[in-house]
Amino acid sequence: MKIAVDAMGGDNAPKAIIEGVEEARDLYPDLTFDLYGNPDKFTSMIKNHDRLNIIKTTEEIAMGEEPVRAIRKKKDSSIVRAANAVKEGNADAFFSAGNTGAVLAAGIFIVGRIRGIDRPGLTSILPITKPGAKRQSFVYLDSGANAESKEKNLVQFAYLGKFYAEKVLGVANPRVALLNNGAEEDKGDKLHKAVWQLLNAEEELNFIGNIESGDLLFGKADVVVSDGWTANAALKATEGTAKMMLTVIKDGILNGGLRAKLGYLMLKPVFHRIGQKMSTSTYGGAVLLGLKAPVVKTHGSSDPAAVKNTISQIRTMLKTGVVDKTVEFFNQNNE
Structure with missing residues (x-):
């Protein structure tokens, strides 16, 4: 199972993100991670590169930016690239501690809603x-x-x-x-x-x-x-x-x-x-339920423990197939 991670989002990024991801990686041998962001800002923080893949991005969406405009304008931001990875099937879930509105917008407009869901919650x-x-x-x-x-x-x-x-x-x-x-x-x-x-x-x-x-x-x-x-x-x-x-x-x-x-x-x-x-x-x-894949936003001030626990939450979602269950139910009710 692969999780696309916005390494640049959050008040304590990238340090807290990298530390939390490494803690989760060490706990769960069935997870791999794609880290989206500026490698110059976090590569030196990584202690062990096992099952961590760095994907370079050139733009960042700040916490105070207008969400929809930001994801439309900054196509090479860590949030947009990570969301696109999920949409294209290159990752199973998307995690960020960044701009809440931008994460929600990326989830809705890029990852996409399940058919039959009018508004994700x-x-x-x-x-x-x-x-x-x-x-x-x-x-x-x-x-x-x-x-x-x-x-x-x-x-x-x-x-x-x-x-x-x-x-x-x-x-x-x-x-x-x-x-x-x-x-x-x-x-x-x-x-x-x-x-x-x-x-x-x-x-x-x-x-x-x-x-x-x-x-x-x-x-x-x-x-x-x-x-x-x-x-x-x-x-x-x-x-x-x-x-x-x-x-x-x-x-x-x-x-x-x-x-x-x-x-x-x-x-x-x-x-x-x-x-x-x-x-x-x-x-x-917080999970944006009603989308085609798990999109999970943790608090902007999250520490490594919060990052690790959120990744554990995503892993449980993937292993239990909660999205598949949702798709099955709403597809049946819209036939």
């Missing part, structure tokens, strides 16, 4: 924080690819999330919920009320109803579906709350006197485990 894997929960994470989409969505798009997101939960996370008959402003059936605007009815009518979905944003991390559902605007706003609010709480706790320790500092030293292993559980490095990247 950006899919995040989020932690379940409830003590004693059977599972550690759940599927959340669309987390930002589409600011506006129609009813049928959310139904398609539900199936995309279902297949990912089954194949990649190993969840049998995953529970699907709709993100809404209340748990009752009649909550929400016209869109959400209509989607509730459509999801409830789908016999192949284990639809359990609405879920509120305050319950997202409590493990009440295995797949949470939403339009991109709502899901992205809820996700950022959740992340902001978590960061604020950590800041408050840190301030309490620093200004709480000797007793607080001693308490922190005793609880340091606990804080470490909590940090690992909540870290974006643990769960890999």
